[in-house]
Amino acid sequence: MRVGARSKLPKFPSREKIEKFIADNRLKTPYLIVDLDVVEHNYKTLRATLPVADVFYAVKANPAPEVIKRLVKLGSHFDVASPAEVELALEAGAKPEMISLGNTIKKEEDIKWAYDYGVRMFAFDSEAELQKLARSAPGSKVFCRLLVSCEGADWPLSRKFGCEVDMARDLLIKAKDLGLEPYGVSFHVGSQQTRVDQWGNALGQAAALFKALEGSGVKLQMINLGGGLPAHYTDSVSSVNSYSSAIMKALTKHFGADLPRIITEPGRSLVGDSGVLDAEIVLISKKSYADDETRWIYLDIGKFGGLAETLDEAIKYRIEPLGRKGATAPAIMAGPSCDSADILYEKFKYQMPLSLQVGDKLRFHSTGAYTASYASVGFNGFAPLPTYCI
Amino acid sequence: MRVGARSKLPKFPSREKIEKFIADNRLKTPYLIVDLDVVEHNYKTLRATLPVADVFYAVKANPAPEVIKRLVKLGSHFDVASPAEVELALEAGAKPEMISLGNTIKKEEDIKWAYDYGVRMFAFDSEAELQKLARSAPGSKVFCRLLVSCEGADWPLSRKFGCEVDMARDLLIKAKDLGLEPYGVSFHVGSQQTRVDQWGNALGQAAALFKALEGSGVKLQMINLGGGLPAHYTDSVSSVNSYSSAIMKALTKHFGADLPRIITEPGRSLVGDSGVLDAEIVLISKKSYADDETRWIYLDIGKFGGLAETLDEAIKYRIEPLGRKGATAPAIMAGPSCDSADILYEKFKYQMPLSLQVGDKLRFHSTGAYTASYASVGFNGFAPLPTYCI
Numbered sequence: 001m002r003v004g005a006r007s008k009l010p011k012f013p014s015r016e017k018i019e020k021f022i023a024d025n026r027l028k029t030p031y032l033i034v035d036l037d038v039v040e041h042n043y044k045t046l047r048a049t050l051p052v053a054d055v056f057y058a059v060k061a062n063p064a065p066e067v068i069k070r071l072v073k074l075g076s077h078f079d080v081a082s083p084a085e086v087e088l089a090l091e092a093g094a095k096p097e098m099i100s101l102g103n104t105i106k107k108e109e110d111i112k113w114a115y116d117y118g119v120r121m122f123a124f125d126s127e128a129e130l131q132k133l134a135r136s137a138p139g140s141k142v143f144c145r146l147l148v149s150c151e152g153a154d155w156p157l158s159r160k161f162g163c164e165v166d167m168a169r170d171l172l173i174k175a176k177d178l179g180l181e182p183y184g185v186s187f188h189v190g191s192q193q194t195r196v197d198q199w200g201n202a203l204g205q206a207a208a209l210f211k212a213l214e215g216s217g218v219k220l221q222m223i224n225l226g227g228g229l230p231a232h233y234t235d236s237v238s239s240v241n242s243y244s245s246a247i248m249k250a251l252t253k254h255f256g257a258d259l260p261r262i263i264t265e266p267g268r269s270l271v272g273d274s275g276v277l278d279a280e281i282v283l284i285s286k287k288s289y290a291d292d293e294t295r296w297i298y299l300d301i302g303k304f305g306g307l308a309e310t311l312d313e314a315i316k317y318r319i320e321p322l323g324r325k326g327a328t329a330p331a332i333m334a335g336p337s338c339d340s341a342d343i344l345y346e347k348f349k350y351q352m353p354l355s356l357q358v359g360d361k362l363r364f365h366s367t368g369a370y371t372a373s374y375a376s377v378g379f380n381g382f383a384p385l386p387t388y389c390i
Numbered sequence: 391m392r393v394g395a396r397s398k399l400p401k402f403p404s405r406e407k408i409e410k411f412i413a414d415n416r417l418k419t420p421y422l423i424v425d426l427d428v429v430e431h432n433y434k435t436l437r438a439t440l441p442v443a444d445v446f447y448a449v450k451a452n453p454a455p456e457v458i459k460r461l462v463k464l465g466s467h468f469d470v471a472s473p474a475e476v477e478l479a480l481e482a483g484a485k486p487e488m489i490s491l492g493n494t495i496k497k498e499e500d501i502k503w504a505y506d507y508g509v510r511m512f513a514f515d516s517e518a519e520l521q522k523l524a525r526s527a528p529g530s531k532v533f534c535r536l537l538v539s540c541e542g543a544d545w546p547l548s549r550k551f552g553c554e555v556d557m558a559r560d561l562l563i564k565a566k567d568l569g570l571e572p573y574g575v576s577f578h579v580g581s582q583q584t585r586v587d588q589w590g591n592a593l594g595q596a597a598a599l600f601k602a603l604e605g606s607g608v609k610l611q612m613i614n615l616g617g618g619l620p621a622h623y624t625d626s627v628s629s630v631n632s633y634s635s636a637i638m639k640a641l642t643k644h645f646g647a648d649l650p651r652i653i654t655e656p657g658r659s660l661v662g663d664s665g666v667l668d669a670e671i672v673l674i675s676k677k678s679y680a681d682d683e684t685r686w687i688y689l690d691i692g693k694f695g696g697l698a699e700t701l702d703e704a705i706k707y708r709i710e711p712l713g714r715k716g717a718t719a720p721a722i723m724a725g726p727s728c729d730s731a732d733i734l735y736e737k738f739k740y741q742m743p744l745s746l747q748v749g750d751k752l753r754f755h756s757t758g759a760y761t762a763s764y765a766s767v768g769f770n771g772f773a774p775l776p777t778y779c780i
Contacts, residue, residue, distance in 0.1 A: 060728055060770045081728045084771030103770070105673050105688040105726050108748075126675030128748055147677060158730045160686070164678035283495050285516030287537060288554035296550070298495040304764065311701075311731070336495050338450055338471045340548045341701070358498075358518055374694065377765050377774045380450045380493070381474030384767045 009239075010232055011041040012365065013276055021390050022278075029280040029361060030301035032372050034062065034389045036070045038274035039368075042240075043074050046229075046266060049244035052251070053262040056100050058227055059085045061267025061369040062275075066389035068092035071270075079265040083110045086119060096120070102186070102224075102265065104129060104145055104161055112136040123186060125163045130171055134178035141183035142175050143224055144168045146209075148202040153190020153228065154235075154314055162187065165209055172209075173216050184222030184260060185209060191268055192315065193228035194235070196243050200250035207254035224263040231272025231366045234316040240269065268369040275368025277306070277385070278322075281360045282336055295331045297352060299362060302335010302342040306385035307364070308374035310344040318365040324353040337380040399629075400622055401431040402755065403666055411780050412668075419670040419751060420691035422762050424452065424779045426460045428664035429758075432630075433464050436619075436656060439634035442641070443652040446490050448617055449475045451657025451759040452665075456779035458482035461660075469655040473500045476509060486510070492576070492614075492655065494519060494535055494551055502526040513576060513614075515553045520561055524568035531573035532565050533614055534558040536599075538577040538592040542585035544620075544704055552577065555599055562599075563606050574612030574650060575599060581658055582705065583618035584625070586633050590640035597644035614653040621662025621756045624706040630659065658759040665758025667696065667775070668712075671750045672726055685721045687742060689752060692725010692732040696775035697754070698764035700734040708755040714743040727770040 013035035021033060046055060056079040057071050063085065068078070072093040079102040080086050089099055096118025101111070104125040111122065115137040122137055124130050125145040133142055147162035163171070168185065175182040185206050189198040203223070210220050225247065230237040251259060283298040301307060309315040319333075330349035335342035375384040403425035411423060436445060446469040447461050453475065458468070462483040469492040470476050479489050486508025491501070494515040501512065505527040512527055514520050515535040523532055537552035553561070558575065565572040575596050579588040593613070600610050615637065620627040641649060673688040691697060699705040709723075720739035725732040765774040 058728075063768075063771070080771070082726075082771035084768065084773070088771065103726070103728050105724075107670070107672050107690065126673060128673055128675055132748075158733055158736075159677055160724050160730045160733055161728075162677070163675075164680070167676075167678055280497070282497050283516060283518055285518055285553075286557075287549055287552070288557055290554070300497065334495075334550050336472075336493070338448075338493050338551075340550045343548055343550055346548075358522075373766070373769050375767050376763070377767055378453075378474065379763050381453070381470070381472035381478065383474070 010273055011038050012273055013038055017390060018276060021388065025388070027388070029278050030305060030385055032275050032277045032306065032367060032385055032387045034064060034067060034271065034275045034368050034387060036066060036274070036389055039067055039070055039271055040074060042270045042273065043071060043076060045240050046244070046264070046269070049241045050247060050264065052248065052259060053225065053264045056102070056263055056265045057270055058265045058267030059089060060373060062271040062387075063088055063373055064387045064389055065092050067271060068094070083113050086114050086117060090117065100263075106132070108132040108136050115140065121183070124171070125161060127171060127174065130175055130178060130180070134180055138179055139181065141181045143184045143186050143222060144172055146185055146187045146202070146205060148187040148189060148205065152193055152195035152198055154192035154194065165205055169209060169212055169216075172213055172220065173218055176218055182213075182218050182220060184220045184224060186224030186226055188226030189228045191228060192230045192233070194230065194237060196238050196246040198228070199225060199247045200253070203250045203254050210260070220260065222261040222263060224265065227265045227267050227269070229266055229269030231268050231369060232318070233366055234318055272369040273366045275366065275371065277301070277364040277367035277371060279362050279364065281356060281358055281362065284356060284358060294349065295329065295352070296334060297331045297356065298334050298336060299344075300336050301385065302337055302344060304337055304339065304342060304376040304379040305335060305382050306371040306375040307335070307344055309370050313345055313348050316345070316348055317367060319350055320363040320365065321353050321356055322361040322363055324355050324360060327354050328352055329354055336382060339380070400663055401428050402663055403428055407780060408666060411778065415778070417778070419668050420695060420775055422665050422667045422696065422757060422775055422777045424454060424457060424661065424665045424758050424777060426456060426664070426779055429457055429460055429661055430464060432660045432663065433461060433466060435630050436634070436654070436659070439631045440637060440654065442638065442649060443615065443654045446492070446653055446655045447660055448655045448657030449479060450763060452661040452777075453478055453763055454777045454779055455482050457661060458484070473503050476504050476507060480507065490653075496522065498522040498526050505530065511573070514561070515551060517561060517564065520565055520568060520570070524570055528569055529571065531571045533574045533576050533612060534562055536575055536577045536592070536595060538579060538595065542580070542583055542588055544582035544584065555595055559599055559602055559606075562603055562610070563608055566608055572603075572608050572610060574610045574614060576614030576616055578616030579618045581618060582620045582623070584620065584627060586628050586636040588618070589615060589637045590643070593640045593644050600650070610650065612651040612653060614655065617655045617657050617659070619656055619659030621658045621759060622708070623756055624708055662759040663756045665756065665761065667691070667754040667757035667761060669752050669754065671746060671748055671752065674746060674748060684739065685719065685742070686724060687721045687746065688724050688726060689734075690726050691775065692727055692734060694727055694729065694732060694766040694769040695725060695772055696761040696765040697725070697734055699760050703735055703738050706735070706738055707757060709740055710753040710755065711743050711746055712751040712753055714745050714750060717744050718742055719744055726772060729770070
């Protein structure tokens with residue numbers, strides 16, 4: 001089916017639509033524009049290439065109400081981190097049974113609050129959390145997060161979340177004893193994961209755990225594949241289709257035809273490519289006469305205004321100098337704050353046109369995820385990044 | 391004078407005053423409480439030990455209006471980074487002539503805006519910025535930021551700000567040609583600077599520049615020593631007095647009795663020790679049976695809620711487990727968000743009581759600077775850190 005095949009290609013915001021919106025609203029930089037049609041395209045592509053999986057959108061990636069509303073309309077479920085995100089999802093029209101409270105670190109009063117609103121699916125990775133869930137969310141579906149390798153991820157995870165498999169086994173048995181429903185396991189192979197085979201390794205561990213638990217009278221029903229699918233930054237990445245194929249292959253290898261319920265929690269891969277962020281060049285300068293040709297380019301947005309994922313230059317956005325062409329030279333990019341840590345890219349030298357002037361605009365592509373939500377309340381007096389959904 | 395000598399000792403918030411405030415207002419964690427009397431004490435101590443210097447409070451360190459109002463009352467000047475911070479200072483009662491726009495990265499419209507409100511002192515470190523100032527703040531006092539070493543600083547600066555001395559010389563001559571007043575130079579030896587002699591090195595460079603410019607018919611009048619004086623974290627630091635003495639000695643060495651106007655821009659050293667931040671323990675857990683005794687302690691505040699300076703574990707706060715004593719063991723500390731980077735301390739292992747329980751409070755001392763102002767707008771749905779000034 002050619003149409004279906006085409007729909008799996010990445011889609012980026014319509015340039016015409018964006019330019020019209022900027023002009024109509026006389027937007028002043030910096031701002032983030034999110035094209036909801038790209039979010040919809042990405043949701044549908046993921047559903048088409050991995051139909052076996054229910055999609056739980058990771059709200060933290062971009063909590064703009066319009067994004068959530070669009071996804072509600074498409075039938076998405078939601079992975080949330082806090083009571084405020086539960087509220088956001090409910091206000092956008094999500095039903096409580098479509099919500100999973102996926103944070104393994106929750107105050108008991110927050111568990112109770114979510115339970116009272118009808119949320120019945122919760123993550124955990126420790127006995128203390130399980131005890132809270134048993135007391136404040138009795139009978140709920142609970143899933144245990146496993147610690148797995150996230151080698152190959154551009155924004156790798158630490159040991160902060162999850163526990164090792166033998167502990168998970170005991171905890172899932174305990175869950176049943178405590179009157180909870182031991183529903184399944186989750187893992188996360190790291191955000192912006194570049195290796196399509198990483199899910200396979202984790203699924204092997206999960207399958208072994210399923211088998212071991214069955215021997216103890218606990219029948220798990222769900223595997224949560226986490227997030228990790230990439231957006232399109234400077235490095236080329238494999239297609240959603242190739243990730244989906246690798247995941248399906250691993251699922252079949254480890255579970256045969258008898259698949260448990262499969263859940264994914266995409267954030268970056270749903271909303272990342274939907275956004276463009278425009279910044280203005282405030283200053284271009286050099287530090288000394290002896291400096292080579294490298295210019296410092298200072299923008300009206302930096303690490304504290306929404307580009308937090310430039311930390312250690314982890315995420316390298318595609319940056320387009322609007323309206324400037326011709327010969328280029330390397331540049332260091334920095335934000336506007338008086339904080340010396342507010343440098344975006346110094347080791348990685350972007351090639352920028354020599355014709356760039358103060359007042360020119362740089363467009364950061366694929367900035368729909370983990371930008372506006374990271375912005376500071378106003379460090380140095382610079383306002384948080386506004387989001388416009390179109 | 392014994393009273394004067396005593397007043398140079400560090401002062402911390404009154405425990406009684408804080409406990410009463412928390413109880414009276416039934417505060418829920420996390421929150422930051424700033425004791426304005428400590429800010430006042432620190433201001434007076436700096437004035438007493440370094441009377442030669444005018445104090446320009448670095449508003450970015452803690453932009454709470456109450457802090458600025460108290461400092462206005464004490465006669466402080468203000469170092470601001472943006473139009474919003476100019477506004478904040480003016481609203482708190484500062485006169486425009488008490489304000490220095492110390493950011494070297496400014497939009498020309500923002501320069502114009504500040505100039506229209508009466509601001510007449512501006513920093514620069516490049517020709518492009520100088521041209522903006524000449525056009526939009528004609529006749530203003532301008533000072534050039536020099537690139538100096540910041541070895542020994544716990545939060546060191548990069549090459550983001552400042553230019554080298556020979557470029558500064560040419561720019562200050564140019565400032566005069568452009569109808570600006572070449573007022574002086576500034577430098578910054580790095581925040582939380584532990585070496586009292588670092589100002590001496592920079593002052594040597596500044597003095598040489600003063601002399602060189604005098605030969606070119608430009609008589610500079612001001613040296614801005616920047617910030618860098620420390621607050622009290624886990625490592626012991628030298629007293630304000632010893633910094634002041636080292637600075638005075640260097641000033642005398644390089645300028646003799648004919649001192650230019652001296653300016654300091656303290657942020658951390660004025661407000662850091664004035665704050666306490668209370669967090670609640672949400673979860674205590676281990677990752678595997680094989681783990682050693684190291685616990686993971688998860689709090690209701692993390693890197694994105696106000697503890698951004700724990701990045702790379704740069705700033706190590708004094709952490710007090712409220713109401714728990716006895717045998718201790720090492721712990722890893724992390725924030726509540728679903729972000730794996732949201733770990734506060736992992737390499738540096740705090741010793742925490744084994745008796746700690748979920749629901750207990752940890753008090754982070756000396757958190758008055760660079761905390762609430764760094765908080766995200768609500769990453770993961772966690773509200774920004776509120777500040778209460780008492």
